[in-house]
Every structure is written in C-alpha cells, then in structure tokens.
Amino acid sequence: MKWILIxxxxxxxxxxxxxxxxxxxxxxxxxxxxxxxFCEKDYLRAxxxxxxxxxxxxxxxxxxxxxxxxxxxxxxQNGNNNFSRITSSSIWYDDAKLQQLKLxxxxxxxxxxxSIYEEEFEIKENKYSIESNKLNNFIYFFGNKTLPLKEExxxxxxxxxxKVVSSFYDWKSNPPYKSSFTAGILSAVIxxxxxxxxxxxxxxxxxxxxxxxxxxxxxxxxxADHDTRxxxxxxxxxxxxxxxxYGSVAAAQIFNARIEFEFNQSLNVYxxxxxxxxxxxxxxK
Amino acid sequence: MNxxxxxxxILVSVFIITYSQYAQxxxxxxxxxxxxxxxxxxxxxxxxxxxxxxxxxxxEKYIYSGNMFIxxxxxxxxxxxxxxxxxxxxxxxxxxxxxxxxxxxxxIRLNILRRTTSQALKLIDSLESxxxxxxxxxxxxxxxxWAYIFSDxxxxxxxxxxxxxxxxxxxxxxxxxxxEQYSVGFAKTISYFIPGAGQFYTGEYLSGLISLGxxxxxxxxxxxxxxxxxxxxxxIIGSLLWMRFYRGNFQNAEEFALQKNLEMSNKALNYLQxxxxxxxx
Amino acid sequence: xKWEKADFRYxxxxxxxxxxxxxxxxxxxxxxxxxxxxxxxxxxSDVDGDNCPFRPSCSxxxxxxxxxxxxxxxxxxxxxxxxxxxxxxxxxxxxxRVSSGYYYDPPDLYTLNENxxxxxxxxxxxxxx
Numbered sequence: 062m063k064w065i066l067i068x069x070x071x072x073x074x075x076x077x078x079x080x081x082x083x084x085x086x087x088x089x090x091x092x093x094x095x096x097x098x099f100c101e102k103d104y105l106r107a108x109x110x111x112x113x114x115x116x117x118x119x120x121x122x123x124x125x126x127x128x129x130x131x132x133x134x135x136x137x138q139n140g141n142n143n144f145s146r147i148t149s150s151s152i153w154y155d156d157a158k159l160q161q162l163k164l165x166x167x168x169x170x171x172x173x174x175x176s177i178y179e180e181e182f183e184i185k186e187n188k189y190s191i192e193s194n195k196l197n198n199f200i201y202f203f204g205n206k207t208l209p210l211k212e213e214x215x216x217x218x219x220x221x222x223x224k225v226v227s228s229f230y231d232w233k234s235n236p237p238y239k240s241s242f243t244a245g246i247l248s249a250v251i252x253x254x255x256x257x258x259x260x261x262x263x264x265x266x267x268x269x270x271x272x273x274x275x276x277x278x279x280x281x282x283x284x285a286d287h288d289t290r291x292x293x294x295x296x297x298x299x300x301x302x303x304x305x306x307y308g309s310v311a312a313a314q315i316f317n318a319r320i321e322f323e324f325n326q327s328l329n330v331y332x333x334x335x336x337x338x339x340x341x342x343x344x345x346k
Numbered sequence: 347m348n349x350x351x352x353x354x355x356i357l358v359s360v361f362i363i364t365y366s367q368y369a370q371x372x373x374x375x376x377x378x379x380x381x382x383x384x385x386x387x388x389x390x391x392x393x394x395x396x397x398x399x400x401x402x403x404x405x406e407k408y409i410y411s412g413n414m415f416i417x418x419x420x421x422x423x424x425x426x427x428x429x430x431x432x433x434x435x436x437x438x439x440x441x442x443x444x445x446x447x448x449x450x451x452x453x454i455r456l457n458i459l460r461r462t463t464s465q466a467l468k469l470i471d472s473l474e475s476x477x478x479x480x481x482x483x484x485x486x487x488x489x490x491x492w493a494y495i496f497s498d499x500x501x502x503x504x505x506x507x508x509x510x511x512x513x514x515x516x517x518x519x520x521x522x523x524x525x526e527q528y529s530v531g532f533a534k535t536i537s538y539f540i541p542g543a544g545q546f547y548t549g550e551y552l553s554g555l556i557s558l559g560x561x562x563x564x565x566x567x568x569x570x571x572x573x574x575x576x577x578x579x580x581x582i583i584g585s586l587l588w589m590r591f592y593r594g595n596f597q598n599a600e601e602f603a604l605q606k607n608l609e610m611s612n613k614a615l616n617y618l619q620x621x622x623x624x625x626x627x
Numbered sequence: 628x629k630w631e632k633a634d635f636r637y638x639x640x641x642x643x644x645x646x647x648x649x650x651x652x653x654x655x656x657x658x659x660x661x662x663x664x665x666x667x668x669x670x671x672s673d674v675d676g677d678n679c680p681f682r683p684s685c686s687x688x689x690x691x692x693x694x695x696x697x698x699x700x701x702x703x704x705x706x707x708x709x710x711x712x713x714x715x716x717x718x719x720x721x722x723x724r725v726s727s728g729y730y731y732d733p734p735d736l737y738t739l740n741e742n743x744x745x746x747x748x749x750x751x752x753x754x755x756x
Contacts, residue, residue: 105628266714304704307707308707314741315737322748323748
C-alpha cells in the first residue's frame, strides 16, 4: 500500500512540477499578458494584444488603455481614434475627452482642441471642467486669437500656477519683438548698428569693419588716382553696405521668430511638466 | 503483494511519469510557434510570442534560449542595441560555460555590426583571458579580424586572420584591400611639396592640374609683388589667394584619398556580405 | 507600425562630396547664372578647399537665393551672407548644424517673407541634404 502511495505521489508531482497546460489565447490570458506588457511600457505590443480582445471581451477600459498606449508612443492620431470610440455612458468618457483635448494640443491642432472644449466641457457637465478650462486657456497663448482679460485667463489656476500663467499672459500681450524698420535704419546710418541692436554683436562689428574697409580702399585708391581699382572697391563697398541693411531687416525677422519659438517651447515645457493637467492613471499598481 | 498487483503498479507508474513529460508541451509548442514566426520573418510577432512564453512559464526553462532568440529577432530587424540587451540577459541566465561563451560571441558579433569596435575588442579580450575558453583562440582571432574589417583597419584584420592560418581566405583578401588603398598621409605630404601631386597620386589629374596652375600663378604674383616692393599687395595676394589655394590643394589630396579608400572598402564589404561563404557577423 | 526585417548593409554611408554640374534651367538668365556658377565651382571652389562653414555654401546660397527671389534681392542676400561668413566668433550659438558639422543657414530665412521663416535653435542637428 505504501508503495502505491509513494509511486502516485512521485508521478503526480512529476506532472505538476512541470507546467500546467495553458491556453495562451483565452481572453483572460491575453488580457493578463497585455496588462503585463502595458506595465512594462511595451505599449505597442500591449495595444496589439488589447485589440485582439476588442471583438469579444471589449470594454471601455480597454479602449482607454489602448488610447493611452498610443499617446505614450506619440501616435496621437491613433490615440484620438480610440478615445473617440468611448461612449458617453462609459465611466471613462470624461477622461477620454480630456485626453483628446491633450492630444490635440500635442498635435498642434488648437482649433480642434477649442472645438472639443466647447462641445464637451463648456456646455456639458464633466468631472474635469477645471482641468479642461486650464488647458483651453492655453490655446490663447499658442494661437492668434484675441486675448481676453487677464483675470479670465488666470481664473481656473491655483496660486502657484497663476504666477506662471500671468507671466505667459504678459509676454503674449506684449512680446519683446524688435522692429525690422529700426534695424534697417540703424544699419543705414552706421553699418552693423542694426545687427548690434538685435544682439548680433559679431555680425554687426564685422559688417561695420568690412563696409569701412571697402570705403577706405575706395577713398585711398581715388586719392592715388587708381580710378579702376577705386570704382571696384566702391562697387563692392556699396553692395556690402546694401547687404548689411537688408541683412539687418532680415535678422530682425529671424530674431522675432526665435523669440516666438522660445515662448512656445516654454509653454510646451510647462504643460508637459503639468502633464497637460490630465491625471496620472495607476493601472500598474 | 502478488505478481499481478506489482505489474499493475509498475504500469500505472510508467503511465503517470510518461504523461508528466507531455504536460508541459504547451510551452514547447509556444516556443515552436515563435520559431515558425521567425522563419516567416515576422520578427516583431516572434518576440511577442516569446515574451508571452516568459510571462506564463514560471519554470523559466526557456530563459536562455528564449532571450537568445529575441536577440536574434532584433538583430534581423537591425536593432542591435536591443539585441545586445536581450542576449546579455541570456548570458546572465546561462546554465553552462558553453552557453556563456555562445552568448558572448553573439554580443561580440552585434557590436561588430553596430560598429562599436572598441567594445567588441574588449569583449574578445575578456573571453580570451578566461582559461575556460583556451581552445577558442582561433575563433576569437576570427571575430577580432572582422571587428577590424568593420572599423576599416584592413592591415590589422589581415594580421588577425594570419594567426588562424597563414593562407586564410580573409587574410589574403584583407591584405589585397590594404595594398590597393591609398596612403592618405602620403597624398597630403607630397601635396605640401608639389601642389597637385596628391591629386595626381589618387588619379584626379584634372583637379591636380588646376590646383598646380593656381598655385603657380598666385605664387608668381606674390613673389613678383615683394620683389617690386609692393609689400601690401604681396601680403594680400599671398594670404588671401595663394594660401587659400595651397591649403585647398592638400585638403583635396586628403579628401580624394579618403573618398577612394572608402569606395574600395565598401566594395570589399559588399563582397563579404553577399559573396563570402564563411561565417559573418 | 510593427517593424520588419532591416535591409542592413555592411557598407559605410558615403557623403555626397562630388558636385553635380547641372545646366538645367527654366530661362536664359537662369542658364547664364548656372553656367557662371558651374565655372566658378569647377575652376575655383572645388580646388581652393573647404572654406565655407555654412551649408548651403555661399555660392549655392547665391544660386538658391536668386532662384527663390530675383537677381537684385538674391545679390543682397548673398552679400549679407558673405559678411556673416567673415564673422569669426560665436556662430555655434546662432546657427543649428547639419550632420556633417557645417552651420545650417538656408536662404528661406532671409527672403523677408515672415511666413517662410522656420526657426531652428542652435542645439538641433539638421539632416544633411
């Protein structure tokens, strides 16, 4: 009897110390694996697994996670497509709309962002009305829409945020642009002065020296009765002088483009640090 | 216990133990499935299936072979850094010296492909210094030769292959490439003495002639200006014109030599990739 | 979005250093300018070494400026570019670079058309054409 028991024990433990039969393609196991991939930040793979479930075991949580996954790998269009499939009866609806608002920002489509705000947050009740309001107010800083009053823009923000947003507002209402006309006139009066006005000291001094050198060479050669050379230097000097004026006007435009670029960059950095006022989701805890 | 009872007991035991061997074929089947995807060149999906296997197989039976396989998939996708990551993980989980060595060689090959030559050479030295791999010297010299080929050092590549066999096919090949290539230093040096000579050396005769012509012209005008006490003119022509074309002459000599050497190297690499029958990275 | 088998080659990438002397032109004026440019490149620029720290080079900048605007405006753009070329200080804080290390300074920035200006900060490396 004891031998029977020993053999049965050894035999069954041999069965179970190896692995048990696994159905890799059951919805439950696909889901478990997909969740694991999501938490490992292998979002593309996780999405392919979640998408396998959309036919049979689909739920809005899946669609939301797929949307999040796509937005993490910067496929904002696909992210938006999935968020837009979540129905209004879903518990994820408000989150999906906020995420869509964020993705339109990331796509640079401020017009669509504004329209989604108007349709989903301004006229309907949404648990993220404050967050969406904050994000929507940033649209004024990116686009060319007329700025409302400062109090209206900073209203939804908390005290710390108000200081930063207020500085953005001040910049937007009075950007530190430089005048192309002033740069051109300065360079016409003193070659290179226009570039120095724009902070391009090296270019300005070079323009001054080069124009000055050719002017001197022209004068010197005229004095020495070397008329041919003198006219050549005069011509070259004139071209450099005219080029310096033209270049100063162009440099002012580039300066202004740089200022605007840096402002937009600071806006994006701020929004990114704030995660675009969207919540962090704890799917992996 | 009578004879019949003992026989029944033995049969039951055999049945139970045999069945236990089949209880884990789902994982074998999953591994085989991943392999079939690899053979169909669906590398992304093969990696997915291998990761699925790892997730469900708690025995970690496939941890070495699976990670090596994932590395191979990434390699086929040209993602060498990802491949190295997984092969390194396989090496950490290797169960034998052979597995450690095989993973090590694979990492070396990936570093060669990635052109991180210094890393490849360091790893080869590390394997070589291990007394367990004393018998693998030839193989390590072989991969060292390949590392030098990929860093365009055909001379050292020839030396490494010669350590395997004095008449090794790749030794002869590397020597031939090295001999055909131009000496960049020589091209530059002769250009310092005779403007245009470096271009002639590399077969760019027209460029060499034009360069020589300009240098002769500006050199003559500079010297003539100084002789006639037109010092300012001499300085301007000498510094702005003569020096410009003189500097351009040896810059071009260097550039032509480098360019032609690169063309020769690429031709050789093309041959090695598509026509050479031996083991490649 | 799934990646596939890579067409990996052992060959090293070759920088396109050989100039292509094209005479294709839409008008007589353009043909004349291209002819002068080709002659300049062949007899002078390709022989006097690498002197321009910018891409496109000054001569190419001139051709492209004239093509985008007109001869007078293109000429002014060229003389401004030449002046900036002579500035020996602090270019790295002003211009982005191409992958081959030269400063990236396209004519689009200087046409006085603000809509054409695509500002690129100096920290960026631009793809070499």
